[in-house]
Amino acid sequence: MAIDVEIQDENGASIARYDGPPLGHQFTKLAPAASACFRFILPWADATFNEEQIKVLKDELHDAARNCPPERLAELKALSSFLGRATGAHVYVKFIGD
16 A cells, blocks of 8 residues: 655645556665654654745755665655645644554
């Protein structure tokens, strides 16, 4: 099963859904253990990030892309691009696990 990702408003209503390459269980293994946000994306759980955390997560995805296997690069780039759409106050990104 893939991890679903949504941009949501403050009431939890979906604004946009990620439709890039599927984020499978292996995706979460790309997170460095010392990451502030990325490491909390789990295949079996939900994680919600606020406006400031999204900025940190985007930086962590960029850093992970420099060291990831080439076959995983498309996932990181597509997700980072999607997160770029999550701007403004009261906008959240929610990762929805299995």
